[in-house]
Amino acid sequence: MSGPLDQAVAERALRRALANGGRFAEVFAERRRGQTLAIDEGRIESVQSGAEEGAGVRVVDGNTTYFAHVDGLDPADVERAADEAAAALRAERTEPRPLQVREATPLPIERQPEDVPAERKAELLRELDERARAKGGEIAQLNASYGEARREVTIANSDGLFTGDDRTRVRIGVQAVARRDATVETGAETLGAHRGFELLEDEPGQIAEQAAAKALTLLDAVPAPSGSMPVVVGGGFGGVLFHEMTGHGLEADHIQKGASVYVGKLGDRVAEPLLNAYDDGRLPGEWGSDAIDDEGQPTQKTQVIEDGRLTSYLYDRLTAERDGVASTGNGRRESFRDLPIPRMTNTYIAPGDATPEAMIAEVERGFYAVSFGGGQVDPATGDFVFGVSEGYLIENGRVTSPCRGATLIGNCLDALAAIDAVGDDFFMKTGICGKGGQKVPVGTGQGHVRVRAMTVGGTER
Amino acid sequence: MSDLSTVARRAVEAATGAGASDAEAYVSREAGRTVRVHGGEVESLTAATQTGVGIRAWSGHRVGYAYGTDLSDSGVAAIAARAAEAAAVADEDEFASPPQPSEVEALAGLSDPSIAEWETPRAVDLALTVERTALESDPRLVGVEVAVYADSGEHVAIASSTGVAGEYESSSCYAYLQALAEGDGARETGLGFGLARGPRGLDPEAIGAEAAERALAMIGAGKPASRSCPVVLDETVAASFAGLIGGGLGAKAVQRGRSPFAGRLEEVVASEAFALHDDGRDPQGPASGPFDAEGVPRRRTALIEGGRLRSYLYDTYSANREGVSSTGSAARQGYRSLPSVAPSNLVVAPGTLSLEQLLAEAGEGVYVTDVAGLHSGVNPVTGVFSVGASGRIIRDGALAEPVREFTIAGELVAMLGAVSAAGAEPRWVPFGGSVSTPPLLVAEMAISGS
Numbered sequence: 001m002s003g004p005l006d007q008a009v010a011e012r013a014l015r016r017a018l019a020n021g022g023r024f025a026e027v028f029a030e031r032r033r034g035q036t037l038a039i040d041e042g043r044i045e046s047v048q049s050g051a052e053e054g055a056g057v058r059v060v061d062g063n064t065t066y067f068a069h070v071d072g073l074d075p076a077d078v079e080r081a082a083d084e085a086a087a088a089l090r091a092e093r094t095e096p097r098p099l100q101v102r103e104a105t106p107l108p109i110e111r112q113p114e115d116v117p118a119e120r121k122a123e124l125l126r127e128l129d130e131r132a133r134a135k136g137g138e139i140a141q142l143n144a145s146y147g148e149a150r151r152e153v154t155i156a157n158s159d160g161l162f163t164g165d166d167r168t169r170v171r172i173g174v175q176a177v178a179r180r181d182a183t184v185e186t187g188a189e190t191l192g193a194h195r196g197f198e199l200l201e202d203e204p205g206q207i208a209e210q211a212a213a214k215a216l217t218l219l220d221a222v223p224a225p226s227g228s229m230p231v232v233v234g235g236g237f238g239g240v241l242f243h244e245m246t247g248h249g250l251e252a253d254h255i256q257k258g259a260s261v262y263v264g265k266l267g268d269r270v271a272e273p274l275l276n277a278y279d280d281g282r283l284p285g286e287w288g289s290d291a292i293d294d295e296g297q298p299t300q301k302t303q304v305i306e307d308g309r310l311t312s313y314l315y316d317r318l319t320a321e322r323d324g325v326a327s328t329g330n331g332r333r334e335s336f337r338d339l340p341i342p343r344m345t346n347t348y349i350a351p352g353d354a355t356p357e358a359m360i361a362e363v364e365r366g367f368y369a370v371s372f373g374g375g376q377v378d379p380a381t382g383d384f385v386f387g388v389s390e391g392y393l394i395e396n397g398r399v400t401s402p403c404r405g406a407t408l409i410g411n412c413l414d415a416l417a418a419i420d421a422v423g424d425d426f427f428m429k430t431g432i433c434g435k436g437g438q439k440v441p442v443g444t445g446q447g448h449v450r451v452r453a454m455t456v457g458g459t460e461r
Numbered sequence: 462m463s464d465l466s467t468v469a470r471r472a473v474e475a476a477t478g479a480g481a482s483d484a485e486a487y488v489s490r491e492a493g494r495t496v497r498v499h500g501g502e503v504e505s506l507t508a509a510t511q512t513g514v515g516i517r518a519w520s521g522h523r524v525g526y527a528y529g530t531d532l533s534d535s536g537v538a539a540i541a542a543r544a545a546e547a548a549a550v551a552d553e554d555e556f557a558s559p560p561q562p563s564e565v566e567a568l569a570g571l572s573d574p575s576i577a578e579w580e581t582p583r584a585v586d587l588a589l590t591v592e593r594t595a596l597e598s599d600p601r602l603v604g605v606e607v608a609v610y611a612d613s614g615e616h617v618a619i620a621s622s623t624g625v626a627g628e629y630e631s632s633s634c635y636a637y638l639q640a641l642a643e644g645d646g647a648r649e650t651g652l653g654f655g656l657a658r659g660p661r662g663l664d665p666e667a668i669g670a671e672a673a674e675r676a677l678a679m680i681g682a683g684k685p686a687s688r689s690c691p692v693v694l695d696e697t698v699a700a701s702f703a704g705l706i707g708g709g710l711g712a713k714a715v716q717r718g719r720s721p722f723a724g725r726l727e728e729v730v731a732s733e734a735f736a737l738h739d740d741g742r743d744p745q746g747p748a749s750g751p752f753d754a755e756g757v758p759r760r761r762t763a764l765i766e767g768g769r770l771r772s773y774l775y776d777t778y779s780a781n782r783e784g785v786s787s788t789g790s791a792a793r794q795g796y797r798s799l800p801s802v803a804p805s806n807l808v809v810a811p812g813t814l815s816l817e818q819l820l821a822e823a824g825e826g827v828y829v830t831d832v833a834g835l836h837s838g839v840n841p842v843t844g845v846f847s848v849g850a851s852g853r854i855i856r857d858g859a860l861a862e863p864v865r866e867f868t869i870a871g872e873l874v875a876m877l878g879a880v881s882a883a884g885a886e887p888r889w890v891p892f893g894g895s896v897s898t899p900p901l902l903v904a905e906m907a908i909s910g911s
Contacts, residue, residue, distance in 0.1 A: 050797060071512050372837060376836075455909065
């Protein structure tokens with residue numbers, strides 16, 4: 001198996017990590033490379049590339065994890081991390097099991113972006129710029145960015161696991177600013193995947209047009225309404241709704257600390273029977289997919305809601321151990337500088353049988369949130385908030401005026417139970433999820449979804 | 462000269478050797494530890510070291526950047542070559558030129574020796590004390606999700622082909638916890654935090670007590686009625702808004718028409734009660750340093766005074782575009798990022814009123830103690846915002862029942878115009894960057910609840 005760390009070095013490091021005791025030790029070695037560039041005001045700028053390598057070593061003893069990370073992958077560097085992790089322990093040496101290679105098959109990358117000349121990436125950004133500006137003179141500003149990242153990881157642990165993964169992700173983002181007299185509005189769109197440059201060989205310019213169209217639409221926006229009303233949420237990134245109001249609350253660390261409204265609800269009805277939802281780290285090419293999680297556990301498809309009943313939490317190794325279950329392959333970390341914690345991969349509401357049109361037609365007065373800028377939840381209280389990036393009024397079953405400045409706010413359990421229609425127009429979008437200071441790529445998805453009542457917080461008087 | 466300065470100089474030479482017309486290298490080494498405790502036990506103990514270099518290369522008026530962790534001669538040479546290659550991809554920009562050296566005045570007191578003096582068991586005790594103080598405060602305080610203590614010491618060196626050369630060391634530490642209170646059939650959370658240059662500057666009991674108070678105060682919270690009313694923002698919320706305002710005062714956003722403050726220099730943008738400055742040398746400021754991320758001396762810059770917009774914040778590039786001087790406002794997130802304009806320490810001027818007086822002045826309104834969704838609920842280009850909030854009702858000029866699950870909405874410049882008083886007691890808050898602010902009374906804001 002090729003990877004950033006030799007089996008012999010890993011073996012030695014594990015032995016040193018357990019020199020002062022501990023029931024489990026692990027070495028996570030990583031080589032990271034990436035390139036980003038941007039276009040702004042029509043000029044290519046912020047061209048940068050990075051190359052980092054290092055290792056994180058943890059030793060678990062009782063309920064305590066000792067962790068150390070270093071830059072560099074020379075045997076001396078990795079051993080230093082192992083020694084530092086072991087330094088605070090005071091028990092008898094324990095022995096790791098001999099390492100056995102478990103090959104994982106990385107997601108296929110057709111065209112490694114590192115092999116694509118940077119000039120080609122710059123051309124792509126120029127195309128995005130032109131496509132957006134072609135939408136009209138009211139597009140005042142356009143900035144777009146390209147980013148690629150490759151993470152080669154080796155994971156070895158004292159249970160004898162020796163495995164690795166090679167992950168490449170590509171993502172582009174566009175932000176357009178439209179101006180008409182004193183009115184300024186913005187529109188943003190992204191496209192990303194756990195794939196190579198092939199992702200961008202097929203009409204990436206579309207997202208520039210979509211971002212520009214959003215900004216232009218909002219020039220005619222009215223202030224968003226305030227108050228409780230039915231809300232129809234758009235497909236794709238609308239799935240961030242489920243990510244925030246349910247996904248985070250199902251992460252087992254929150255559950256085990258009593259800091260989630262979903263504590264003790266396994267098997268309970270939490271939603272209408274029409275709702276089925278999953279976390280799936282194996283979706284081919286998706287932004288949140290990997291072959292294995294950052295503890296070496298193969299990723300999997302986990303059904304979290306089945307016909308409205310809560311069926312599973314999301315586990316990493318330590319939380320699974322505590323509950324006496326198997327890890328669901330959700331142990332993820334931003335880099336070798338972080339400890340793994342339970343995280344979502346690609347989380348989505350499975351397609352239903354309603355059409356978006358029919359769903360909207362049944363609403364007399366409501367709000368249509370096509371997409372969000374992002375969201376946030378306090379899993380312990382269940383309070384969540386979403387910033388709407390593109391939203392409209394629904395009046396008499398029709399989508400009418402675009403709205404600016406809308407936020408959706410509510411409580412997880414109420415809002416989840418209030419989903420009364422799920423659309424058949426399923427698709428996925430990319431997101432960056434922050435938790436405990438760590439950012440990881442996550443996919444969110446759904447078709448259109450309708451929530452019976454939710455609070456829209458706007459500026460309309 | 463330290464080994465880091467040597468690496469920086471070598472990196473500059475390697476980049477010019479690789480064809481760059483000018484080059485700058487920023488090297489940092491950081492060592493730190495983090496203690497997380499839960500239920501009276503250590504949950505994790507982390508020892509961290511990080512060292513890396515970021516090289517900015519100019520090829521005429523084109524700029525490229527590369528960074529890496531390999532500080533060996535060959536490693537640095539490879540990073541330098543990538544920086545020079547990156548420059549060739551960028552478009553020509555007449556204002557892109559390397560900063561010139563200027564005299565840097567040393568700044569004492571950035572490092573607290575107590576970090577090195579405190580052995581790890583003592584740091585663990587501090588975190589445990591934070592947690593225990595909260596847990597023992599009240600039977601309704603049922604748990605602490607996590608209590609954390611972290612510290613780090615950083616050594617930074619910078620060098621450039623134009624003669625910029627400097628280095629300094631600084632230290633910082635913080636502790637925080639998220640407390641869980643239960644009552645009325647619901648769970649409530651409360652955050653407590655403290656920050657200092659070293660552990661002796663932290664008060665673990667006060668941090669634990671703050672989280673407990675905040676969580677307990679929220680028990681029984683309901684939804685307020687939608688309305689427009691006076692709002693008092695506590696220091697943490699005021700700091701989040703100050704951070705947004707500081708971001709909008711960065712010259713890059715302004716010059717590119719992506720700020721609500723664009724084109725408003727010397728105009729009235731706030732009430733007389735709101736004054737704001739940036740001070741990269743404030744002795745108390747967590748972000749203080751002798752020079753900024755491109756070696757330009759840190760200084761004090763008045764931003765909003767007498768209600769008028771006095772200045773934007775500039776790095777070398779944005780200053781070149783307007784033919785002005787940098788305000789020493791280049792920042793970076795370590796060696797991995799290109800320098801870019803950002804506030805250092807933002808300071809909102811305190812007023813004369815105690816919190817009680819601010820509440821009395823508000824009469825009937827809402828005291829906001831937490832906001833959520835700032836990254837998605839604020840449009841930094843237009844200043845329009847709508848964010849989730851929680852806090853207490855203000856009735857008859859005093860705090861009454863808790864409220865949550867509502868939004869506060871408005872527009873940043875209009876909000877500054879409506880600030881009618883600032884509290885007398887400022888606090889350093891790590892939200893929205895590094896901000897010192899008192900609580901603020903806003904005469905009118907839109908509340909959306911039930």
